[in-house]
Amino acid sequence: MMATIVKGGSFVIDSSSWESIMTPEDLSEEQTLIAEAAEHFIENEVLPHDGELEKLDYKLTVQLIRKAGELGLLGVDVPEKYGGLGLDKVSSTLISEKLAKGSSFALSVGAHVGIGTLPIVFFGTPEQKRKYLPDLADGSKIAAYCLTEPSSGSDALGARATAKLSDDRTHYVLNGAKQFITNAGFADVFIVYAKIDGKHFSAFIVERTMEGVSIGPEEKKMGIKGSSTCPLILDQVKVPVDNLLGEPGKGHVIAFNILNIGRFKLGAGCVGAAKDAISLSAAYANERTQFGKPISSFPLIGEKLADMNIATFVLESMVYRTAGLIDAVLQNIDHGSDAAGVQSAKGIAEYALECSINKVFGTEALDFVADEGVQIHGGYGFIQEYKIERIYRDSRINRIFEGTNEINRLLITGTLLKKAMKGELPLMEHAQSVQESMLEPTEQSDTDERFAQEKRLLATAKQIFLLVGGQAVQTYGLELEEQQEVLARLSDMMIAIYAMESALLRAEKITAKSGEKRGELASIMTSVYVHDTFASIERAAKQSVAAMASGDLLSLQLSVLRKWTRHTPPDTIRLKRQVAEKVKAAERYVVV
Template sequence: MKDSGRKGGWFTIENVSPASVVTPEDFTEEQLLMADAARAFLEGEIRPVDARIEGLDYELTVELMRKAGTLGLLGADVPEAYGGLGLDKVSTTLLAETLSPASSFALSVGAHVGIGTLPIVFFGTPEQKAKYLPELATGAKIAAYCLTEPASGSDALGARTTARLSPDGSHYVLNGSKLYITNAGFADLFIVYAKVDGEHFTAFIVERSSPGLSVGPEEHKMGIKGSSTCPLYFEDVRVPVGNVLGEVGKGHLIAFNILNIGRFKLGAGCLGTAKETIALASAYANTRKQFGQKISSFPLIGAKLAEMNTATYVLESMVYRTAGLIDETLAGADPDAPDAGMQAARAIGEYALECSIIKVFASEALDQVADEGVQIHGGYGYIREYKVERIYRDSRINRIFEGTNEINRMLIPGTLMKKVLKGELPLLRKARALQEELLRPQPLPAFDGLLGKEKYRLDQAKKIFLAVGGQAVQKYGPQLEQEQEVLCALADMMIQIYAMESALLRTEKMLQRAGGAHDERSVPDSARNAVRMSAIFVQEAMERIESLAKRTLAALEQGDGLQVQLSVLKKLTRAPLADTIALKRAVAARVIAAERYVV
């Protein structure tokens, strides 16, 4: 990697150059053409049969997945040597975003190309790759990922499915069950986790035709009704030793790192759905009349659209920034090396923290956008004839998928502290230096140019996180991991900081391309709108961080000590306020005119 500021978690203590981040404005012509192909497939093949897919038509879903495979839409992550396109993560992220309006079908595709296929891409032997990847890339075979069990959801390592080596050493015998398996109703291949001898957590490639493997009935779900979700049962299922994925006892490296990619890709899907919701809501607001005028003319409706658009802009900035980081770190891994799996695990794991941040922010941002989309539709939003009703139901699973948001919130500071303890991140040293700095006067600087105030707020937000986090480590030491409320608050601060920074870096990069203008009137409309959305989000994020810090400090300090800390916090949160009402009206005007998400 080029500099320490581009390693996982370093955003908490160092600033990053706008030129170093990937943004949607950087998409190449080839990437945009791939997105166009995916969009054409969506409009031409999926939308006309949407109702049949939503009715859980297995045959149709498989037929459409194979059509997608012939277009290369299933093989984007598969190396060219094995029949795929071998695209970078920015490109595959754009594909996931573009296909997301396909709803349940997008979930079926996402489970196949992501958590179903990637374990073999990253951790398979050359023989396993040659045997399975070409057919997975075309859709000739469909994959599923089997981790969750009736007694182990968030506690994945608590799995009870067992695998015992046969006396002749030729195969493993699997017994147990899995729950909530996407694509189970029609998948040909399953990535299954089991404990060898009831102890060593291991991944296996299991074919559907294996005797003793049976698929249970479909679950009756709140949403994503067009996707298959079934339990799996293993009764003396014989799996050849050649189908062990990775090493015996090292299944956690595969499970957790593939979940990292899954969390990140979930963010891309949420992004695409948020954009679709904005289009639906703004178009409806321009059509629906009340009191003799379009409801889009009412400021409160405009404020909702502005907030939806702003949250989506921030999420988009986070998603593609992270895609660029993952691309960079994976570029250093050699897929043909003997330790290719370990290299992939290290590369993906570098940004595990950021993947969890994306997952939490994206799922909660989409819930906000979907909820407001229903609200703008009024009573019609509660009627199944309107797509926004389905979006509302479908969105709810995202806070549970790929590790619940509560688990991911625990992982965010936990992963950061592991880096600190390994000496990979000098966070505690920075926190101690900050304590000395905070004893000195903290005068407000002059805020020059566009984003000057926002960049100052970001720097102050990082100081608040360091100050509060340092206090928490001092008080609790190793017991901090038991203080879940404090960890959650620290996680939420980190989420807000990464979101603020991602939006600001993208906007600053846009301004640099416009000649580095310091006057809002001299920049293109898109950059001007980006400045507005960044200002809105940063100010409101800072308010959230201040509230989180106050609540946490009250748990860490009492009496005079608390008052001292609160006075320091007050110094760190000072800055002139922006008129967010006016800013949101300006953002809303662009959304209403375009009837879609717009920068």
């Protein structure tokens, strides 16, 4: 059965059904086996060497990456005809999640299989794919991605590395430096961005053995200490013209599309790391005694465990929903064709907005979970002997990776507005309709139907977003992109809406397919999250309208917001205690 293709960003104006989304409860037997294989590899091959890996043992890291390749864990996204498995994005997501328990090693693998290999998968010529992909898929060669420069971080297109075509037109001469390159210490293949003639931003496949390629010293980092992070120096490097990746001057197409999938996979990794933090924290809370009893028995510790579990449940729901969307858009592509890569990249770009949402929410959720985990551990959480300390340090880079969260917040709103201007989404028509109806009476009563109040709050959240977004377009016009504070708040509303809806649809699915009792915990977590998050949407909306309006117009809009946001909250303290009891009993992340 062919899945319905959903327009990226349409969640802010349309409703979805639980039948239409992918959740972890829908995993096939094959996908479950893949997840188990990845988990088994981490538990039995990587974690026993955890201490050595954290000391940055190149030889051991490469050895384990190659062992992962032998198991097929590196080739999931590589087409079968080029030595990979060519599996779906849900399978790829599962591997990213399960490997996350391997800390820095997971980053080394993630950089290799994602941003290192996918540029060739998506944009390589048949010859380039035949030459490089089989070795990348089995780990014989390891890849790195080289975009950032000392003078250009978020402004990727401001790169100063140059490429000049030789007089005989057989090669390009590359000069420049790249910074903060993951896997640089041992990578064999580098995806390097440089400007042809200092103007045309382009991508190249550079090999470590090419004359003029050198690697700078390892950076001394706050976290992710077990991964290699070095500068790459290019000094008169002769790169064959056949190693130009994609078209000259079209490097931005490759860079931005690869960042989309990188952001999504980063969100998946955050799911795995958050689950690890919950297991460590719940076990410690049960074991640690103070005042004659386990600290897990204290309500404030229980509330922390509940909040950690709820945030992870919501993130997991978002990530697998997005994986399902991507798989649906890729299903009609002939993956055996030479054009499949470019078509796949275009399909994934449809959900660039959702990929950024996953990245922002996931990295901030993990930071929250890790921080609370340290707090539960108390003083021991500050000691390196306890893994929660490392999770806390390692998590911080994620909000900077793959475009800072500030940049991604601007991209979320900017991408939606571009879709609207291109006629891909009737956003402004919906915004106009909301504005015209804002003075109409609002029915606040809820039925006895399961999730009735949560559904109403979600619908209201979408109305609020359209009201504020429409007002922003009217107020600022073409200057809206300069109003970054308002754009960020609009993005926060979109993130919250996607998160609320993903959790709600998943809870509905579990309840519908497995019954009220089995769906009880998911329902409780969804109710808590929706009500808590609705308050943040209300706050962001009020801050935004206060920045855009004054006098009678401001009074009117604040009055409308007060009317729309009026509701009776549930007893979230009681509900969180129920979640906490489940987490404490299981000593791990729980959904049912």
